[in-house]
Amino acid sequence: MSTQNQIDYHRIAKAIEYIRTHYQFQPGLEEIAENVHLSPAHFQKMFTDWAGTSPKKFLQFISLEHAKNLLKEEKASLFDAAYETGLSSTSRLHDLFVTIEGMSPAEYKNGGKNLDINYHFSESPFGNIMIASTEKGICYMAFEINKESALGNLKAQFPNASFSEKQDQLQRNALSIFEKDWTRLNNIKLHLRGTDFQLKVWKSLLSIPMGKLSTYGNLASKIENPKASRAVGTAIGSNPVAFLIPCHRVIQASGHIGGYRWGSERKQLILGWESSHIYSGDEN
Template sequence: MNDYERIEKAIVYLKENFRDQPDLDVVAKQVHLSPFHFQRLFKEWAGVSPKKFLQFISVEYAKNLLKQNRSLFDVSFETGLSGTGRLHDLFIGIEGMTPGEFKNGGEALLIQYSFAATPFGEIVIASTEKGICHISFIKNQKEGLENLRYFFPNAQLVKKRDHLQEDALQFFTGDWNDLKKIKLHLKGTAFQLKVWQSLLHIPFGNMATYGTIAGSIQNPKASRAVGTAIGDNPVAFLIPCHRVIKSTGIIGDYHWGSHRKTAILGWEAAKLSPEN
């Protein structure tokens, strides 16, 4: 087998046997490699370790069971985990929330939201008592509310503009450097949060590449995984995923449209121009 065939076989094996929670030695044996060599090869091809890949498969299966209103004990057992403690740790590490929080869909969460016009189109902006939890460019307010309900299906949504939203909206018209004013309340995996935090360090009017971001989080080979995390950014503009471009200089994709991304980058550059 060549390297691609080995990784393909390993992925198929993990998908078919995840309920057994096979360890590194068992999976490496399936492709006739030493555990050390297999670990390195898998991470080069998949962008994550075999253990992390197994966790992703397990948590997706567990999420489907939780949506069926199964008990945490049943979900743990059917996913191949030793108990609800393992299930809890798995969800905290991958989803950034407990299994119970995923199951109730934010039921105890009060979210205030409003709509606002920006130089780049209308947005829906939402906040909890802890900070901004969602900003998205929208085509219309109905779409914006539906999008918010998708992310927080069981939260209590109240249409109201609060001071957290007011401070955030100042970034479109006022001082974009006073980050201390902005409080964020984010839900994500440890890896996603690390990527999103690194985006906050890209200066206004500047750009970075996916490879640069991967290097900044000490994972230089994870450009593809970084791109996925950037695409999952829940707070448009404030978490500046628009400032990340391809290493070739091409602007690249943007969740809210590549033309809007180009416009935002141009607007930021103009704001920094001495003539402005």
């Protein structure tokens, strides 16, 4: 991410944090712009370019009431219906294109021995990102600031693998998920190291359409283990692939956002960004 993009991203993040913490007072454009030291006109343009909607509309998307309404919309059949509409629904397009293949028991047990992993640092609307892939698919994706610690985290996941810093087509295809024209996406394949239970939870996350939300309890019920909310939460917290496996769409039953492996502020950013792209047609 360029220096200017980093500055813009942090300003947007600061603005959204201000909106989130002052939502009950309904801050206006001038007040938010002043908080990030920009003129109202400049801030309005920067924010709209990033979010695809106005600060005022975005404020609605990240409110507690919006989250509660989304949870109310979740139907019992959501888990089974997530794939039924093909390409007809933009809100489901993201998830239709992501498939998960678990690593073999041997690959899981030996920490990635004989695996060749390519990794690359890139940028996203939500900050710098590291993405890594095997010949079968994406095996790791995380929002990272420091490259050295990021590589250390990746190697901890696959202590016996071989690593090369280079970008491949699998990575480029996956990163295209951040573009606005999702109709041109190819299938995104993930090659993940996890227990059977973790893989089941991660696959269930793909059933939550973009712009919608679920809770830990609902996910536990949908994988036919209603008493496993705590275990589901642990599996979600160990998700190795940011954004593509949408663990950010799981919130508390109260409507509060809750925690996130890569920061609750970033989770708020992502949820607002997704809602703005799904509901931008409702802009007044």
